[in-house]
Amino acid sequence: MITTRRPIRRRTGRPARGALPAVVLAAALVGGLAGCGTDAPPAPGPAAASTGAGTTSAPAPSTAGRSNPAAAPAQIVPERTDVAYVDDGTTEHRLDLFVPADRGPGPFPVVVWVHGGGWKGGDKSDIGLEDIQMSQTKKLLLDRGYAVAAPNYRLIPNTRFPEPMQDVAAAVRHLRAHAGEYGLDAGRFALMGDSAGAHLAAMTALTPGRADLQGTLGTTGVDASVKAFVGFYGLYDLRTRTEDQKNVCGGGKPGAESSHGRLIGADPDSPEGEKVAATASPVTYVGPATPPVLLFSGKEDCTAPYPQAEGFKAALDRAGVANELTLIDKPHADPQFFADPALQEQLVRFLDAHVKR
Numbered sequence: 001m002i003t004t005r006r007p008i009r010r011r012t013g014r015p016a017r018g019a020l021p022a023v024v025l026a027a028a029l030v031g032g033l034a035g036c037g038t039d040a041p042p043a044p045g046p047a048a049a050s051t052g053a054g055t056t057s058a059p060a061p062s063t064a065g066r067s068n069p070a071a072a073p074a075q076i077v078p079e080r081t082d083v084a085y086v087d088d089g090t091t092e093h094r095l096d097l098f099v100p101a102d103r104g105p106g107p108f109p110v111v112v113w114v115h116g117g118g119w120k121g122g123d124k125s126d127i128g129l130e131d132i133q134m135s136q137t138k139k140l141l142l143d144r145g146y147a148v149a150a151p152n153y154r155l156i157p158n159t160r161f162p163e164p165m166q167d168v169a170a171a172v173r174h175l176r177a178h179a180g181e182y183g184l185d186a187g188r189f190a191l192m193g194d195s196a197g198a199h200l201a202a203m204t205a206l207t208p209g210r211a212d213l214q215g216t217l218g219t220t221g222v223d224a225s226v227k228a229f230v231g232f233y234g235l236y237d238l239r240t241r242t243e244d245q246k247n248v249c250g251g252g253k254p255g256a257e258s259s260h261g262r263l264i265g266a267d268p269d270s271p272e273g274e275k276v277a278a279t280a281s282p283v284t285y286v287g288p289a290t291p292p293v294l295l296f297s298g299k300e301d302c303t304a305p306y307p308q309a310e311g312f313k314a315a316l317d318r319a320g321v322a323n324e325l326t327l328i329d330k331p332h333a334d335p336q337f338f339a340d341p342a343l344q345e346q347l348v349r350f351l352d353a354h355v356k357r
Contacts, residue, residue, distance in 0.1 A: 075105075076099055076100075076183050077182075077183075078099050078100075079099075080096065080182070081096045081097075082095075082096070083097060085218055086167075091152060093217075094124070094151070095149055095150060095152065095171050096125070096150045097175070098147065099147045100145055106183035107179065107185035107186075108145060108183060109145070109146050109188035109189070109356050110147045110185070110189045110190070111141055111147070111149070111190045111191075111230075111351065112191050112226075113138075113150045113193060113197070114191065114194075114201040115194070115197045116193065116195025116196045116197040116333070117195065117196055119196045119259060119263050120156045120157070120259065120262075121155065122155075124150040125150070132333050132338060135338075136338050136339055137344075137347070146355075147182075149171070149175055151167065151168060153200065156262050161264050161280045162215070162280070164200055164263075166215030168191075168200050168203075169204045169214040169224040170218040172189065172226065173224050175189070188227060188355050188356065189225070189227060190227060190351060191204055192230035193230075194337075195232070195234060195304060196235075196259075198231035198232055198234025198304075202231055202236060202282035203280070205226050205229040205290075206282050206290055226291055228291050228292045228293070228354040228355050230295075230347065231293070231295050233301055233309075233333065234295075234309070235260065236282045236309065236311065237308060238280055239268060239281060240308070241260060242258070245305055247305070248306065252302065252303075255268075260277070261273070263280075283312050286316055286321065288319055288320060293312075293313075293321060293322070294350045295309045295323070295324065295325040295326070296325075296343065297309035297325070297327055298329070299330070300331040304332060309325055313325045326346065328340075
């Protein structure tokens with residue numbers, strides 16, 4: 001369904017992650033990812049890396065569709081920071097994990113939140129940001145009985161697709177493999193993200209059987225399957241981003257120097273680059289096995305124009321995949337996405353129906 005809501009807040013900016021150490025890029029599948037960066041003109045209207053070392057074998061693989069209630073730990077640790085999900089000593093391969101502190105020993109369903117930042121910035125700590133009220137989403141999920149995990153991943157210019165999504169997949173595999181230790185339910189995971197993170201989360205959620213895309217970093221023997229995906233103002237078809245920006249806002253930065261062009265290492269608007277962009281587009285992988293999807297997008301967004309979400313929804317509808325799309329009259333990363341009580345309740349209802357049940 002498509003729901004349209006009226007604006008209640010103004011947009012504020014958000015800090016990016018600081019510069020990261022240079023890394024040695026591994027040979028990787030050539031593909032492209034739409035970076036939700038700053039490749040956008042002003043909004044209309046008044047509102048304006050290295051492949052990780054060591055691979056470890058998962059102690060107890062499980063399927064995403066099966067709950068594992070026997071995996072509860074002896075004692076819940078409400079907050080773990082800088083957990084290494086790949087044993088290579090880099091900050092890019094760390095995650096933070098938050099578990100409900102007052103709801104017993106678990107095991108808890110899990111939402112893995114992937115931060116945005118144009119694939120060149122942002123940090124796992126963004127889940128606690130108050131300037132755009134993202135911290136409300138973290139608190140909401142914990143209050144409703146969900147664990148929340150937030151991974152870092154490699155950033156451009158020190159990486160290229162598919163490495164960032166391989167990092168996200170490695171984080172999910174680590175959490176599923178260590179679910180018993182952390183008090184998590186390995187069979188009840190969702191992926192969620194904003195902006196560039198929504199794209200990475202969608203790519204990971206839609207390709208659990210594609211080793212060429214998901215990679216083999218860190219823990220193996222368990223996959224990155226999830227039961228649902230939630231995207232806030234994301235990019236889902238890199239082939240059409242430039243055209244969508246032109247239609248909604250009069251244009252953006254095209255070509256190889258756009259954020260998604262830099263990520264795929266090609267001009268996504270050229271015939272050759274279009275093929276690479278298709279490989280890195282979530283819409284390419286929609287099919288009957290795609291997990292349920294919830295999308296939020298802004299009608300004044302010039303960075304990730306709302307036709308991206310509409311096109312993704314159309315593909316999901318054709319495949320018979322359960323999905324919802326809510327549009328609001330706001331720009332990219334507006335606080336309303338996280339502060340509007342109606343949107344908060346929609347998020348929880350969706351997760352309860354498709355993940356917690």
